[in-house]
Amino acid sequence: MAYCVHCGVKLDESIERCPLCQTIVIDPNEFELKELKTKSSAPFPTTRAEVEESGKYDFAILLSVALSATAITTFILNWLLFNDSWWSLYIVGICAVLWVYIFPPITFKKITIYSCLLMDYVSITLFLLLISTQVSEGGWFFPVAFPITTGVFALIDIIVYLMKHVKVSFLSTALYIIISIGIQTAIIESSLDHYLYGSISLSWAAVVIAVAIIISLTFATILSNKKLRSRFRRRFHF
């Protein structure tokens, strides 16, 4: 049996490098016999396994079939029988949105959250565009729906980025969300005001923004002060 010259531990004869410090094992007495050692003396098996998946793929297939069937049958009904208006497009659209929301995260292991959010954004935007063309020749889509949807998804992307790469704690997550709510209410009221009245003047959104600023400053102060943070954690732990 060989020893690791750095760690001082005895090593199983099947090991060629010390698992603790990766030093190569050289036992001069066994140097000539090394090629006779076979893998069958290894204390652990070498075959790897993976656990069978829990049925997520089956669910994904079931979902795809159910949504496709719903979309196709309603479209055919609309086209052939109840064809006073293109009502089935709403159903086809919502089925497509649901499929985009659920199918890729379940099925693709390596998909990033940003890709999922992008696909969700595109699907929702297209669905809103579809609704706007059906309802009123698309008048409200670009001034109202597009900026609001873009604002929501941009803020979600920023929050996800901050949680992954900057700080993540209960307080910091709450801070990001409060700031996002403030910004988003400004976007919503600005878009609506501009569409309805041709000018922007914040009213109810200003109240929300003021509250968001107060709460955000409070949270930011707590986060930046170690003693305050520790006291907050102690009093509010659950």
Added chain:
Amino acid sequence: MPNKNRHHNSTWYKLDLSAIVFPTLQRRDFSSVFRISMLLSEDINPELMQKAIDLSMPRFPTYKSAIHTGIFWRYLEPNNRPGPFLKEDIQNPCMPMPFRSNNRYLIRFFYYKNRIALEAHHSLGDGNGAMCVLQTVVATYLRLLGHEIPNEKYVLDINAEPDPSELEDAYVKYGTAKVKPKRPSDKTFLLNGTKDRIFSLNIITGLLSVKELLEISRKNGVTITEYLVASLIYTINEVQKSRDNRKQYPVRIALPVNLRQFFPSLTLRNFITMVYPYIDPRLGEYTFEDTLKFVHTYLRYSVNDKLLCGDITTNLATQQNLFSRIVPLFLKDPIVRFFYKRVQTKNSSAGLTNLGRITVPEGMTEHIQRMDVYMGQPYSTRTNCAVISYGDVLTVNFTSGIIETDVEREFFRHLVEQGLSVSIETNRNMNE
């Protein structure tokens, strides 16, 4: 205790206090699965071993069960599907157990040359219960080979009906303190590392002599457990110092305590609680002797029936709280996961479980060379340690899902420096 539905005459079991958490936490890189194994004196005959499993499993109804989802809690029901089947062992044990796969069994049996291993989901029971199952299976196997093995110690009579006390939730029976002591919480040094690929479990096994370890422990006036816990704490603190000398945090170990020593129970289900021995390097420089003294004092103070009863009561109060009980499972699950990720995993730097010195009936001694226990993938990117001894061989098994081996290296080097002889085995492919 089993619950019998009078109309349909079917038995089912509530999950015990520890078990309710594990199914919620399971994910692709955290399995809530542990493994115990025995090295026999001869290579295993798989057909006979399968027969031994088939004969023994009905004696353990809570292990021959499947988990089901209710509106408020999960529960166990007897599983009459074929199995569990003995399989050839794999390089990466303790993989997650999807509840609908493997014929819905939450146990697995593996063999490799002369090793027989049992993997069990922690919702079924703890190491003590699983040891009963494994020893009974091995005893049945040895009997099929023609040896006489009496039913004593961990070996149960497979022809007898299960004792109701083996199926009880002992936490409910003994959670009788009149106060619920609060648990102190403080920031803890958290180990981190580079995650290995999915479903990996990197094992480094250290083999020591019980005699040598006992001698050195007694010389220091501590028990073997205290010595190993102190060694691990000291090692992790050294790793902390080597990473960043400016920011130092307490080093805390999660140490499960077998409550059966203090509260008599025959239960084969979970009956453990955690204590957290620690040192705080912000108070000063800790030598190994200082660490030993601190851990020894802490464990002598904490591990007694009064404080442990208080701990059980505190845990039980969370489960028996009216709000916890009426919130549906689909809301409880994300809350439990959130709490566990934000709080529980940050409570300790690493875990160390010690099943202690295992004995077997007279007729089995000559057929068993060694035992091992492995904790499954840790919830966070750290390493866990499991200790068991049989005869003069004590095995220390480090398991992790990370590539780095800082803790293991420093731990075993420390033991060698203390004068102990250590042999190392690993499942890592050192040629990559």
